[in-house]
Amino acid sequence: MFRRPPRQQYAALCYRVKKKTGDVEMLLLTSRDTGRWVIPKGWPMPGKLSHEVAAREAYEEAGVRGTVETMALGTFGYDKVLKDGIAVPCRVQVYALEVSELVKHFKEKGERSMEWVSCEEAAKRVREPELRDLILAFAARMAQTTPIVQAK
Numbered sequence: 001m002f003r004r005p006p007r008q009q010y011a012a013l014c015y016r017v018k019k020k021t022g023d024v025e026m027l028l029l030t031s032r033d034t035g036r037w038v039i040p041k042g043w044p045m046p047g048k049l050s051h052e053v054a055a056r057e058a059y060e061e062a063g064v065r066g067t068v069e070t071m072a073l074g075t076f077g078y079d080k081v082l083k084d085g086i087a088v089p090c091r092v093q094v095y096a097l098e099v100s101e102l103v104k105h106f107k108e109k110g111e112r113s114m115e116w117v118s119c120e121e122a123a124k125r126v127r128e129p130e131l132r133d134l135i136l137a138f139a140a141r142m143a144q145t146t147p148i149v150q151a152k
Contacts, residue, residue: 006077006091010050011041012058013073013138014066016099016116024142026122026135027099029062029112033081037125041092054095062114063106066099073138076130094134 014027028037040061045053055068072093079087117125119139123132 004089006089007043007080009041009043009090009092010053010057011039011092011094012054012068012097013039013094013134014058014062014064014097014099015119015138015142017142024119024139025116026119027062027064027114027116028122028125029114032108032111035113036127037122039094039126039131050093051095054093055097058097058099059103060107061112063103063109064097064099065101065103066097068095068097070095074130074134076128076134078128078131092131094131096138 016025016027017023018025027039029040030036031038040054040057042053042057042060044050045056048056049070050072051068051070055065058064058066058068073096075091075093077089077091080090081087119135119142123135123139126132126135
């Protein structure tokens with residue numbers, strides 16, 4: 001049919017490494033409309049690079065700051081349902097963001113639920129299969145690079 005090309009969005013896969021155990025946790029939040037588990041994402045912003053947009057969305061939607069990678073982890077697709085009920089296909093470029101700061105006051109505070117979960121739990125909660133695959137691939141990458149903490 002006459003399907004338009006997907007609209008571009010940018011997202012942050014927010015994570016932290018627990019100091020004592022070396023476990024990797026991901027931050028998931030609920031979408032404001034459907035309440036499904038998602039990662040912070042948004043539309044391109046004039047004058048900002050794609051990874052900068054991802055970091056900005058993480059701050060506005062979840063109140064987190066940190067170090068964002070400049071190379072994308074990958075992409076996933078989904079249909080964004082607009083207020084008028086029309087579904088718009090979107091392609092989302094995802095950037096890893098290691099969280100170093102959580103702020104108390106941010107733009108969308110109170111509009112979403114947020115939860116730190118294991119990578120495996122994050123993969124179970126998200127609906128988009130390509131995002132699930134990205135989360136699992138990221139978890140595997142982190143397992144190779146994160147040193148195992150020895151109990152004393």
